[in-house]
Amino acid sequence: MMNEKNNTINEEVEPLSNKNGELTEENAVESVFDETETIEQNEVNPFEEEIQTLKNKLEEADNRYLRLQADFDNFRRRTRLDSEASEKYRAQKLITDLLPALDNFERALKMEVENEHTKALLQGMEMVYRGLLEALKKEGVEAIEAVNKEFDPHLHQAVMQAEDENYASNIVIEEFQKGYLLKDRVIRPSMVKVSQ
Template identity: 45%
Template sequence: MKDEKLTQDISPQQAEENMETADQQAEAAQEETGQIDWQQEAENYKAQAEELNNRLLRAMADMDNMRRRLRKEQEDLAKYASQKVVEELLPVLDNFERALSADKESMTVDSLLTGVDMVYRQMVQVFEKEGLAPIPAKGHPFDPHVHQAVMQASEPDVESGVVIEEFQKGYLFKDRVIRPAMVKVNA
C-alpha cells in the first residue's frame, strides 16, 4: 500500500529522474568499488612482488654463502689432501729416527740392513695401501704409455720390442702413470 501511495505522489517525470539518479549512484558506487578492487589488487601484486624479491635476494645470498663454503672446503681438501698419507708415514719416520739414534758401536752391518729393509717394506705397504703400484718392465713388451725407452740393444735370444733392462722403476697411482719406467728395449 505504501508503494502505491509513493508512486501516486510522485509524477512519472520525477520517478524517471529518481531512477536515473539511482542508476548514476549505483554506477558511481560500482566505479568506486571497482576502483577499490583495482587498488586492492595493485597492492596485492605489489606485496607479492616484494615477497618474491625478498625470496630472490635470500636465495642469492644462500647461493653466495654456498659458493664460499664450497670454495673453502675445496681449499681445505687441497691443503690437507695428503694428511692421511703423512699420518701413515709417521711410523716409518719414527723407525728411521730409532735407527739413527741406535748405538753406533754395537750396531752391525747386518742389523742396520735388516732395519732398513723393515722400514722400506713398511713404506712400500703405506704406498700400496694408497694406490701406488710399480709398473712391470723387465721381460714385458714395451708400452710407450708406461715405459720410457732410453736405450736399445740387440739380443738375439730375446724377442723384439721386449724390455730387457730397467734403469728406474715406474709407478702407477691408481690408474694414472706418475712416473714411467726408464728402460732398455730389444730392437
C-alpha cells in the same frame, strides 16, 4: 555560479535516474559499485607494484642464498678431498728423498764378495735395506715391475731402444733405475730400455 553548481549536480544525478528522470535503486547501487571499484583499483595498483618489487627482491635473495649454499658445499667437498689427498700422500716428500738411498743400497748389494768380513757387512746392509723397504711398504710404496712388461709411458721412462729378437715390439728389455708407486700415484717412473 549557481548555474554551474546545478549543472554539476545534474550530471552526477543523471546516471542515477532512469529515462523518465526517476532515481532507481538499481542505478544507485551500480553507480556506488563502479565508484568503489575505481577507488579500489587506484588504491590496489600502488600496492601491487610494491608487492611485485618485494617478490622480485625475495626471489633474488633466494637465488643468492642457493648459490651461496652451493658454493659452500663445493668448498667443503674440495676441502675434504684435499684433506684426504694430503693424508693419503703425506709421506711422499720423505719417500722421494729416500729413493736415492735405496738406489745406492741396491748398487752396493750387487757387489761381488771376496772375504767373510765383506760378506758380513753386505748382510748387515741387506737387513737395513729390507727394513727400509718394509717401512715404505707400510706407507703404500711399491716398486714398479718393468722387465718383460709392455712399455707404459705412465709407469716407464724409455731412455734407450734396442732391437732384440727375443722380445716382441714395445716390451721392456732392461731396467736401469727402479720406479716406485705411492698407492696409485707414480713417485718415480722406471728408467728402461725398450724393444723396437
